[in-house]
Amino acid sequence: MIELKNVSKTYFSKANGSDTGAVHALKNADLYIPKGTIHGVIGLSGAGKSTLIRCVNLLERPTEGSVTVNGQEMTRLNAQELNRARHRIGMIFQHFNLLTTRNVFDNIALPLELMGRSKKAIRERVLPLLELVGLSDKTHQFPAQLSGGQKQRVAIARALASEPAVLLCDEATSALDPQTTGSILELLRDINHTLGITILLITHEMEVVKSICHRVSLISDGELVEDAVVGDFFTSPRTQLGREFLNDFLQLAPPKELVNRLQENPGDATHPIVRLTFSGDAVSTPLISQLARECGVDVSILQAKVESIQERTLGLMIAELLGTPEQTQQAMHFLESHQLQIEVLGHVQRDD
Ligand SMILES: Nc1ncnc2c1ncn2[C@@H]1O[C@H](COP(=O)(O)OP(=O)(O)O)[C@@H](O)[C@H]1O
Numbered sequence: 001m002i003e004l005k006n007v008s009k010t011y012f013s014k015a016n017g018s019d020t021g022a023v024h025a026l027k028n029a030d031l032y033i034p035k036g037t038i039h040g041v042i043g044l045s046g047a048g049k050s051t052l053i054r055c056v057n058l059l060e061r062p063t064e065g066s067v068t069v070n071g072q073e074m075t076r077l078n079a080q081e082l083n084r085a086r087h088r089i090g091m092i093f094q095h096f097n098l099l100t101t102r103n104v105f106d107n108i109a110l111p112l113e114l115m116g117r118s119k120k121a122i123r124e125r126v127l128p129l130l131e132l133v134g135l136s137d138k139t140h141q142f143p144a145q146l147s148g149g150q151k152q153r154v155a156i157a158r159a160l161a162s163e164p165a166v167l168l169c170d171e172a173t174s175a176l177d178p179q180t181t182g183s184i185l186e187l188l189r190d191i192n193h194t195l196g197i198t199i200l201l202i203t204h205e206m207e208v209v210k211s212i213c214h215r216v217s218l219i220s221d222g223e224l225v226e227d228a229v230v231g232d233f234f235t236s237p238r239t240q241l242g243r244e245f246l247n248d249f250l251q252l253a254p255p256k257e258l259v260n261r262l263q264e265n266p267g268d269a270t271h272p273i274v275r276l277t278f279s280g281d282a283v284s285t286p287l288i289s290q291l292a293r294e295c296g297v298d299v300s301i302l303q304a305k306v307e308s309i310q311e312r313t314l315g316l317m318i319a320e321l322l323g324t325p326e327q328t329q330q331a332m333h334f335l336e337s338h339q340l341q342i343e344v345l346g347h348v349q350r351d352d
């Protein structure tokens, strides 16, 4: 498990010996990640994701707050205790951080050598790890001979060498192509499932959150602004930034020609263009035909998409509501009463 309570981190940078000001990279962060779960933290570049994850194993010492990992309060440990606690916390990075002069076996063996393990014990630990990450045939290769995905597999095996209970992943798939990303995420899911390792993963990609995380937090400008199970975050983000991440992920923006025609204010001869988000029961109900029947409007669907996230289904649609002002008003009430989220993007002139 991992628990952060009221954790803040302020960097005091100095340039040419003079203070250039304080950077409040993390502000009063509270986070609880139960044993055996996969928790994602998503945010834009510079939001404080790396700072947050580095505070967990004290690569960065928090300015204030407490960090508990596997039941131990990390900020209170002396150097030797901290070193021992870190054996139970593995970490992988965007750029793999392998030693180029060591082959695959020796990279994975490194933490065990530092722990003073015997040659025999090291062999007995490294060989099954090579198998676990699917690199048994690359034992004697050097990092330069491996693809990005293979390098990250070596880094994962190295991170697991000291039998950690927790694995920290700092943008671990951000340097990989989508297909390789998929196979690394599958490996992480497998490790979580078979070894019960708790995973904290930070990313700027919704796809990563969708495919592997149980829960997700959103970080914005050093603050954790949302914390939800993944199905809820994808169906009803609570913040504007959350909605922006979701819209980017779904890529459901109105077509450009339409945007150019959109007017802010309704006029006598205009129709509303709406973005509808359906989740839960609303997805399986024939709401659009009911809408047409009950309110007398015609619905012209401009774009639509259905996504499955965990056990939840999310539907999105951009549509034009064609009717008199009274009919379209009634249609909006109808949709709202069926728990759809409606956003009026603007109004367009009738074509007729
Ligand atoms: N060692 C450091 N010294 C000073 N400022 C830093 C340091 N590390 C990060 N920062 C600043 O803290 C903020 C958060 O950075 P970071 O945690 O790396 O964000 P992310 O990983 O989300 O891109 C940024 O404004 C960054 O410039």
Ligand SMILES: [Mg+2]
Pocket (backbone or CB within 6 Å): 049, 050, 051, 171
């Ligand atoms: Mg970062």
